Amino acid sequence: MITDDIQKELRSKYNPDGSDLRKQQLRMLEMLKQFDRFCKDFKITYWLTAGTLLGAVRHKGFIPWDDDLDLDVLRSDYEKLVSHRHELKKYGLILQDFKSDSEYIAPFAKLRDTKSEIHEIHHNDLYYKYRGIWIDIFVRERTSFITSKISHILQYISYKLTKFSNAAIRKYFKVICYNCLHNGIFPLLTLSDKLLYHSKKYRYEMGYGFYDYIYLDDTLPTKLIEFENGFFPAPKNYDKILKDRYGDYKQLPSCGDFKVHYDKILFFD
Numbered sequence: 001m002i003t004d005d006i007q008k009e010l011r012s013k014y015n016p017d018g019s020d021l022r023k024q025q026l027r028m029l030e031m032l033k034q035f036d037r038f039c040k041d042f043k044i045t046y047w048l049t050a051g052t053l054l055g056a057v058r059h060k061g062f063i064p065w066d067d068d069l070d071l072d073v074l075r076s077d078y079e080k081l082v083s084h085r086h087e088l089k090k091y092g093l094i095l096q097d098f099k100s101d102s103e104y105i106a107p108f109a110k111l112r113d114t115k116s117e118i119h120e121i122h123h124n125d126l127y128y129k130y131r132g133i134w135i136d137i138f139v140r141e142r143t144s145f146i147t148s149k150i151s152h153i154l155q156y157i158s159y160k161l162t163k164f165s166n167a168a169i170r171k172y173f174k175v176i177c178y179n180c181l182h183n184g185i186f187p188l189l190t191l192s193d194k195l196l197y198h199s200k201k202y203r204y205e206m207g208y209g210f211y212d213y214i215y216l217d218d219t220l221p222t223k224l225i226e227f228e229n230g231f232f233p234a235p236k237n238y239d240k241i242l243k244d245r246y247g248d249y250k251q252l253p254s255c256g257d258f259k260v261h262y263d264k265i266l267f268f269d
Contacts, residue, residue, distance in 0.1 A: 002058055002252070014064035020265050024118075025062045027133050027267070028069045029228050031113055034091040035071075035135065036232060042087070044080050046073045047222045047233040049138065054242055054249055061228040067260040068136060074202075075141045078109075094130055095137075098178050101129040102171055105162065105178045107155055107207030110134040119264040124159075127170070133265070139205040140214065144197040147189040148204070148211050154181055155207035181207065212245055 002010075015022040039046055048056055049072040055063040062069075073081065085095045088111075094100065096110040104110075113132035118125075125131055143151075158177035164170035186206040201213035218240055222233035235241050242249045 002250075006252075007059060007064075010059075010064040015062070021065075021067055021260060023267060024067055024116075024133055024265060025228075027113055027116060028062075028135060029230070031093060031111060031133070031135055032069060032071075032227075032232065033230065034093055035111060038084075038088060038091045038093070042080060042084050044073065044077045045220070045222065045233070046071050046077065046137075047219065047235055048072075048225065048227065049235075050245075052227075053225075053234055053238055054246060056225050056227040056232070056234060057238060057242060058250055060226050065260075067262070068134070070136045070138065072138050072140050075139050075205075078137070078139045081109075081137070094132075096128070096130045096134070098182070102174065103127040103129060105158060105174050107151075107182075107205050108139065109137045111137060115268045117266040117268070118262045120261050121263045127167070138208065140202040141190075141205060142197065142199065142201065143190070143193050143203045143206065144199070145203070145211055147193050147197075147206070148208075151181075151186055151189055151206035152209045154185060156209070214241055 015025060035046075038044070047053075048070070050070040051063055051066050051068070052070045055061055055066060081095065082097075082099075085100070088095055092114055094112040094114060096104055096112050098105055110130075112130040112134050116133045117131050118133055119131070158181060162170055162173045162177055164173065189206060200215055200217075202216060202219075203213045204210055214235070218237035219235040221236060223236045223238075224231040225234035225238065
């Protein structure tokens with residue numbers, strides 16, 4: 001278990017007050033608060049997931065070395081989110097997907113902050129229209145392992161096919177790849193799952209490269225959990241979900257070197 005002394009030691013080592021990482025975490029926290037208000041206003045269900053959920057349970061906040069924030073929604077709630085995307089601006093947020101940023105062809109969306117700029121170490125964001133601090137929004141839906149695997153391979157190929165320095169050529173290939181996948185192949189794979197796949201396992205959206213699954217009986221209705229002195233939705237059986245994903249998640253990992261996703265971060269206020 002993480003005692004208060006251990007938590008203070010971790011904070012001192014990885015994200016002390018005033019550090020870029022801590023400032024980024026606090027900005028993500030403010031974004032989460034605004035998104036939570038948005039979801040309450042528009043009756044959208046979401047929950048903390050992955051490392052964010054782990055941090056909430058083990059640290060009552062961010063994992064000290066974590067530099068992203070992850071949320072899950074069901075497909076129906078994601079469609080609600082998309083339909084109200086313009087209202088997000090009133091909450092100081094932008095929904096980044098292919099519709100709002102033609103350079104962004106990832107299968108999942110991001111909420112972007114409007115008062116910061118972040119440069120990722122792998123430079124996949126080099127041509128993005130929006131480069132503020134982000135929150136990842138993942139969609140959970142019933143998909144089989146096979147279709148998830150196929151879709152991820154195709155998504156990975158699309159990344160490779162669109163690495164051009166020439167803007168016109170790059171955007172041309174991104175339009176082709178995105179439409180072929182998201183308006184053609186992925187819907188067909190989804191349809192095949194609906195017809196042939198009768199499991200209750202909910203995996204990530206088509207194209208994403210993680211294959212872990214959850215059951216809605218373990219997730220809904222959500223329950224509030226403490227996170228950075230606030231309370232946000234979490235799966236009702238988060239202990240089982242975390243054990244399935246991480247094993248003995250209450251123990252700290254043995255390795256001590258953790259790398260952030262960015263090599264430069266700017267704050268505009």
